[in-house]
Amino acid sequence: MTAWIALLKKELRLGSLAFIVFLAFQLLIMALGIFLAIRFEQGLTNKWSLITAFGALLLLCHILYLVSYMLVNVFSERKTFHLWMHNPLPAWSMLAAKLLSGLIYMTVSLLIAAIYAWIGFLIYSRYTSIPKSVHVYRYATFISAQMYWIAIFSGIVFIFLWLVLRYFQSRVGKWSWLVMIIGISAVIYALVKLTQLGVLTFLTHWGRIPESFMRYWISTSGISRTGGVSVDYIGNYVAGLLVMLILYTLSSWLMDHKLEAS
Incomplete structure (x- = not known):
């Protein structure tokens, strides 16, 4: 320690x-x-x-x-x-x-x-x-939690891409950037296709978060009048957590087994 x-x-x-x-x-x-x-x-x-x-x-x-x-x-x-x-x-x-x-x-x-x-x-x-229906501090707390979630997710993705780039630099040298661009483009293309086919929606849109919970944290006078709130799902966070765990594990594996000599 x-x-x-x-x-x-x-x-x-x-x-x-x-x-x-x-x-x-x-x-x-x-x-x-x-x-x-x-x-x-x-x-x-x-x-x-x-x-x-x-x-x-x-x-x-x-x-x-x-x-x-x-x-x-x-x-x-x-x-x-x-x-x-x-x-x-x-x-x-x-x-x-x-x-x-x-x-x-x-x-x-x-x-x-x-x-x-x-x-x-x-x-x-x-x-x-x-307006009393505007809970500024609750909304700020909710947004702060979302910001940390996105920041940690993006940070882990960045670390994974950085280590993959280091790995390819030790194998293919100056062509590593080209390999990375092709790989990232392929992943983006696959995600777009999976979204269009409804696969990602099927995997993540389950466990709808109760509207009362969303109203408590982001309630505004406009929402009170129209009754509309943002829809979110527990599946989105579970999928995001799994992606982070997988990428973090792969990053650790790359460092321990593939980058010692690079």
């Missing part, structure tokens, strides 16, 4: 550059939102709604945070990958440290953006009547 903690600290140090770059970009967007709010001429309400909108945009951008972090991370260690591979820890724990470091930085960045949006919303709500 001590060795894994040391590896996690090393990953955090390695990822600090990516975090600082993303944080600087985020602070720049925040400053732009405040500047435009000050320059706005349509009243105090619009000023703070603008800041809230900028904050919400930053929050949504965190869906891509983990993938972007991982991209910068692996690019930074492209010349020291062989040293990383000499770590005696099993591959699954090494990949877990890399993912966790990204999630830690993502959480810190997300909290900063959330505080910015929250302050703007609190002041905005003082001058605008918010």
